[in-house]
Amino acid sequence: MRFDTVIIGGGLAGLTAGITLQEAGRKTVIVSAGQNALHFFSGTFESTEAERERITEFFVRAGIPVHFQDGQRLMPAGTFRPAALSLEDVTLFPQTPVSSKALIVNFSGFHDFFTAFLAEGLEKNGTTCRICTLDLPEMEHLRLSPSEMRSVNIARVMDSCWEKAVADIRVMHKDEDLILLPQVFGLKDASIPGKILAALPARAAFIGTMPPSVPGIRTQMQLKRRYEILGGTFLMGDEVTSAAIHDGVVSSITTRNLDTSRIFGEYFILASGGYFSKGLAATPVQVVEPLFRLDVAFEEDRNGWYRQDFFADQPYMDFGVKTDADLHAVKDGQPLKNLFAVGSILGGTRPDFGSAAGLALRTAFAAADAITTSKPQE
Amino acid sequence: MKRNDYDVIIVGGGITGAGTARDCAMRGLKVLLVERHDIATGATGRNHGLLHSGARYAVTDQESANECIRENMILRRIASHCVDETDGLFITLPEDDLNYQAKFVESCLAAGISAEILDPKEALRMEPSVNPDLIGAVKVPDGSVDPFRLCAANMLDAKLHGAQVLLYTEVTEFIKEGDMVKGIRTFNHQTHQSAEYYAAITVNAAGIWGHHVAEMAGVPIGMYPAKGALLIFAHRVNDVVINRCRKPANADILVPGDTVCVIGTTSTKIPFEECDNVRVTPDEVNLLIEEGAKLAPALASTRILRAYAGVRPLVSADNDPTGRNISRGIVCLDHETRDGVKGFISITGGKLMTYRLMAEMATDLVCRKLHVDKACETATLPLPGSERKSFKEVAEQIWENPTTAQKATAGRLGTGAARIKDTSPLGQSLICECEEVSVGEIDAAIQRLDVSNLVDLRRRTRVGMGTCQGELCGCRAAGLLARAHGCTERARADLKDFMTERWKGMYPIGWGDALREAEYTQWVYKHVLGV
Numbered sequence: 001m002r003f004d005t006v007i008i009g010g011g012l013a014g015l016t017a018g019i020t021l022q023e024a025g026r027k028t029v030i031v032s033a034g035q036n037a038l039h040f041f042s043g044t045f046e047s048t049e050a051e052r053e054r055i056t057e058f059f060v061r062a063g064i065p066v067h068f069q070d071g072q073r074l075m076p077a078g079t080f081r082p083a084a085l086s087l088e089d090v091t092l093f094p095q096t097p098v099s100s101k102a103l104i105v106n107f108s109g110f111h112d113f114f115t116a117f118l119a120e121g122l123e124k125n126g127t128t129c130r131i132c133t134l135d136l137p138e139m140e141h142l143r144l145s146p147s148e149m150r151s152v153n154i155a156r157v158m159d160s161c162w163e164k165a166v167a168d169i170r171v172m173h174k175d176e177d178l179i180l181l182p183q184v185f186g187l188k189d190a191s192i193p194g195k196i197l198a199a200l201p202a203r204a205a206f207i208g209t210m211p212p213s214v215p216g217i218r219t220q221m222q223l224k225r226r227y228e229i230l231g232g233t234f235l236m237g238d239e240v241t242s243a244a245i246h247d248g249v250v251s252s253i254t255t256r257n258l259d260t261s262r263i264f265g266e267y268f269i270l271a272s273g274g275y276f277s278k279g280l281a282a283t284p285v286q287v288v289e290p291l292f293r294l295d296v297a298f299e300e301d302r303n304g305w306y307r308q309d310f311f312a313d314q315p316y317m318d319f320g321v322k323t324d325a326d327l328h329a330v331k332d333g334q335p336l337k338n339l340f341a342v343g344s345i346l347g348g349t350r351p352d353f354g355s356a357a358g359l360a361l362r363t364a365f366a367a368a369d370a371i372t373t374s375k376p377q378e
Numbered sequence: 379m380k381r382n383d384y385d386v387i388i389v390g391g392g393i394t395g396a397g398t399a400r401d402c403a404m405r406g407l408k409v410l411l412v413e414r415h416d417i418a419t420g421a422t423g424r425n426h427g428l429l430h431s432g433a434r435y436a437v438t439d440q441e442s443a444n445e446c447i448r449e450n451m452i453l454r455r456i457a458s459h460c461v462d463e464t465d466g467l468f469i470t471l472p473e474d475d476l477n478y479q480a481k482f483v484e485s486c487l488a489a490g491i492s493a494e495i496l497d498p499k500e501a502l503r504m505e506p507s508v509n510p511d512l513i514g515a516v517k518v519p520d521g522s523v524d525p526f527r528l529c530a531a532n533m534l535d536a537k538l539h540g541a542q543v544l545l546y547t548e549v550t551e552f553i554k555e556g557d558m559v560k561g562i563r564t565f566n567h568q569t570h571q572s573a574e575y576y577a578a579i580t581v582n583a584a585g586i587w588g589h590h591v592a593e594m595a596g597v598p599i600g601m602y603p604a605k606g607a608l609l610i611f612a613h614r615v616n617d618v619v620i621n622r623c624r625k626p627a628n629a630d631i632l633v634p635g636d637t638v639c640v641i642g643t644t645s646t647k648i649p650f651e652e653c654d655n656v657r658v659t660p661d662e663v664n665l666l667i668e669e670g671a672k673l674a675p676a677l678a679s680t681r682i683l684r685a686y687a688g689v690r691p692l693v694s695a696d697n698d699p700t701g702r703n704i705s706r707g708i709v710c711l712d713h714e715t716r717d718g719v720k721g722f723i724s725i726t727g728g729k730l731m732t733y734r735l736m737a738e739m740a741t742d743l744v745c746r747k748l749h750v751d752k753a754c755e756t757a758t759l760p761l762p763g764s765e766r767k768s769f770k771e772v773a774e775q776i777w778e779n780p781t782t783a784q785k786a787t788a789g790r791l792g793t794g795a796a797r798i799k800d801t802s803p804l805g806q807s808l809i810c811e812c813e814e815v816s817v818g819e820i821d822a823a824i825q826r827l828d829v830s831n832l833v834d835l836r837r838r839t840r841v842g843m844g845t846c847q848g849e850l851c852g853c854r855a856a857g858l859l860a861r862a863h864g865c866t867e868r869a870r871a872d873l874k875d876f877m878t879e880r881w882k883g884m885y886p887i888g889w890g891d892a893l894r895e896a897e898y899t900q901w902v903y904k905h906v907l908g909v
Contacts, residue, residue, distance in 0.1 A: 037901075040898075075908025076906070077907045077908045078866075078908075111854040112854065114857055115857075116860040117856075117860075117866060117869075143807070146783055146803075146807045147808045149807055208906060210902075275893050275897045278894070281890070282890060282893045283889055284660075284663075284664070302660055302888075303660065309878060310874075310881035310903075311877070311878070316897075317900075
């Protein structure tokens with residue numbers, strides 16, 4: 001198999017690079033192991049001040065309406081955090097108090113939506129809260145198994161009976177000017193959250209739950225669909241097993257599912273993520289990039305990898321694959337001419353691209369741009 | 379008697395204090411136990427959880443070995459819901475001296491410990507994870523014991539017999555009249571209130587901290603803080619305790635416990651100032667993995683869950699710098715005859731295995747002083763939860779068709795599981811998926827077992843002890859605590875403490891899958907949940 005560009009990793013960075021290249025008429029393949037950080041995406045991107053327009057248009061073309069707005073978002077633990085780029089159904093609050101009275105609605109037995117924390121956070125900021133629980137007969141089968149009441153399972157039920165939930169909430173609602181709901185709506189159909197907002201008797205907002213994130217999974221599915229509509233080849237549930245490098249140029253890779261047949265490419269983009277996604281691997285003595293054995297920037301002394309405070313910024317998160325200025329991955333001190341490293345595999349090595357989502361989007365654009373503007377190699 | 383008057387005050391809420399409180403209360407005394415943190419926060423909860431057969435001490439210390447095997451058999455009866463009767467192997471590896479085996483078996487038998495020499499192949503069949511290079515094996519009646527559960531059950535039974543338990547209550551001063559200890563002044567770290575309590579006898583059962591408690595009362599005990607580091611692996615690699623058949627050394631015991639296994643330990647002298655905050659060093663971690671893999675080679679490639687360390691409350695006997703040759707023997711000091719200070723005794727030395735015997739010795743001394751003539755019954759009367767033997771039997775008694783989660787609950791609580799009344803789907807829904815802990819079980823622990831925060835809750839229910847180390851259940855359990863205590867702000871601060879406490883044991887082994895889990899957890903808590 002031969003492609004213009006072979007992309008390793010199907011998360012936000014890999015999909016962004018793939019879509020951008022397909023939009024430019026390139027033939028690409030994405031090899032994706034499965035779950036990625038998008039499944040925990042809270043619906044809001046931080047630190048994406050740069051390239052606002054390009055990012056917004058990118059999402060809108062994929063059928064994912066987003067808005068750039070300065071404001072605070074209400075976090076699941078009841079705290080407020082600044083937000084910039086958000087999915088359309090994520091409500092941002094320009095100031096506190098966000099309302100005078102809020103109704104917080106949960107499904108009975110759903111422990112992954114923290115109503116008490118939300119109420120406390122809001123009340124501290126001047127909003128009186130009331131907590132109500134919904135008990136729909138359609139959820140009974142979930143309750144039979146003690147571990148089934150999780151966000152995605154509820155969302156599957158809600159895809160077909162969200163209107164009943166709305167009807168019940170309308171009965172519960174008294175004089176509150178804000179209704180808070182868990183993000184368990186619109187797993188398959190992205191239009192449902194908007195319909196719920198329109199049908200409720202007061203302004204409403206969807207607040208995050210414990211992962212997996214329903215809007216995150218939906219976003220991932222929409223990006224993947226967009227990529228495939230553009231003609232991209234998405235190899236789901238596959239894993240790259242080896243890579244061939246000759247004279248500083250990557251020529252091909254093999255994957256577990258394709259067995260011995262190789263995937264050849266003119267360019268390669270490594271978007272395999274951080275530790276969780278196995279893009280980086282830590283041993284007791286070093287941090288390595290397991291596939292290409294690229295150079296990784298990390299601290300030699302393991303004592304320096306961590307801070308004792310769990311909530312402090314952890315140095316190990318800043319470790320990442322070394323690149324040159326144009327994101328060419330470095331191996332044995334030399335940049336590989338046709339391999340770009342993008343997204344969280346870079347850790348904190350490229351602060352110029354912002355953090356997390358900003359890093360994924362902007363490095364993916366940069367790599368795709370470099371590929372589309374360069375002359376084909378002969 | 380006035381409200382704050384007791385027959386006996388016990389300082390320390392570890393297993394020794396809890397056992398002593400139970401024994402004293404069962405003999406009809408009016409008992410107060412004070413503990414500056416939670417139950418089982420010191421050495422009680424920071425060891426292997428090994429139900430010693432005594433074989434480990436047979437060659438070097440017959441007295442300790444004999445105490446162990448007697449208490450071993452007693453705990454199987456009185457604390458069956460805390461004990462897993464796994465048996466143990468003492469293996470000889472090619473680099474060990476096989477001649478030691480004969481001496482070992484002879485010493486075991488002399489101490490009353492059954493010791494059966496197995497063919498190495500038979501040992502491999504009995505425990506497939508054991509190092510296949512072994513050249514000798516001896517089977518002994520080792521087992522594993524859950525020290526948190528054991529401590530909680532003793533504390534609960536003490537209370538059922540009328541004892542009063544004050545947690546988060548620190549002794550700040552002894553009230554003395556001449557050469558007589560009359561009581562204690564305390565400070566409660568939760569209410570920030572001071573108080574005075576009086577008793578005829580005060581028992582110092584504060585483990586390594588007993589050194590300072592005794593100092594406060596004006597008597598010196600030369601104690602010796604010896605740090606022991608351990609690692610928890612994410613799987614139950616072995617089903618049988620594996621020891622090395624040689625003189626006791628570092629990292630030569632591998633104990634299965636619930637869904638995990640534990641390798642340990644090291645022995646390092648530390649200054650008293652470090653006892654409150656012991657940390658595991660990279661050197662200790664490396665040594666534990668290297669030596670552990672010799673017992674069970676699979677450990678070299680098994681995910682590590684966390685590292686932790688405890689401080690043995692040893693009483694200095696000689697100048698041995700390693701601390702290994704100090705007797706693990708029990709030290710029961712009557713400070714009236716030893717130091718001329720009346721109304722004060724110390725019970726220390728010893729180990730988890732012999733807590734009941736230590737409690738009996740201390741209580742006997744208290745009773746002699748108070749002229750109470752009632753025999754000790756703790757060796758025969760089962761602890762709450764252990765009235766029946768098998769957890770399957772217990773589960774089937776309570777539920778018609780017990781689920782795996784209900785069996786897990788019965789395993790943790792024994793017959794006490796019957797108290798979990800909430801059998802609705804909500805009550806049965808799981809908070810901790812790794813350890814299968816339900817809403818009902820957590821609610822019961824909050825109501826009955828003095829839970830003030832998430833770390834306390836973990837000690838009593840195993841919430842957050844599994845593979846995810848609290849990542850999923852921390853928030854959920856915090857929600858239940860917030861509801862029970864009616865204070866969300868406290869629950870939020872508590873959740874932060876809980877995650878930081880979990881992290882303390884994770885970063886010393888922060889690589890591989892443990893770091894993957896940590897990256898995910900830190901990402902979720904900071905950026906997704908906004909804690």
